[in-house]
Amino acid sequence: MAAFVDTNVIVRHLTADPPAMAERATAFLAQEDEMHLADLVVAETVYVLESFYGAPRGQIAAAMRSLVTMRSMITVDPVLLLRAIEVYELDRLDFAEAYLVASAERTGVGKVVSFDRTIDRVGTVHRIEP
Numbered sequence: 001m002a003a004f005v006d007t008n009v010i011v012r013h014l015t016a017d018p019p020a021m022a023e024r025a026t027a028f029l030a031q032e033d034e035m036h037l038a039d040l041v042v043a044e045t046v047y048v049l050e051s052f053y054g055a056p057r058g059q060i061a062a063a064m065r066s067l068v069t070m071r072s073m074i075t076v077d078p079v080l081l082l083r084a085i086e087v088y089e090l091d092r093l094d095f096a097e098a099y100l101v102a103s104a105e106r107t108g109v110g111k112v113v114s115f116d117r118t119i120d121r122v123g124t125v126h127r128i129e130p
Contacts, residue, residue: 001034005029005035006041012026033072035074037068037075042084043096045064046088046095057092064085080099080103083102092121093118101119101122111126112127115129
């Protein structure tokens with residue numbers, strides 16, 4: 001069955017919280033052959049793991065990489081998501097900014113308009129401040 005996976009299923013699977021829902025989420029993810037993972041769900045999952053669970057950045061990045069590269073998981077552009085996760089982890093940007101950086105790189109635009117100076121940590125794009 002092809003279906004989009006919601007953030008709450010991913011979070012339950014990754015956190016084992018609450019246990020009964022986590023067990024169902026993990027079993028479902030293990031048995032399905034074709035699941036679609038929206039970029040927005042990845043971003044929201046990162047946010048929930050950071051803000052509610054206080055998970056460390058490296059652990060979040062590893063979990064997201066594992067999710068994006070699951071055999072049964074389909075994303076629009078896995079290379080873009082993996083690069084966003086890398087920027088998030090290594091350059092310590094918020095995930096939204098990391099995603100913008102990865103998008104600017106992937107499309108060849110090479111520029112991001114933002115007041116957020118953390119983008120300057122990434123040497124592959126140019127930040128433009130309005």
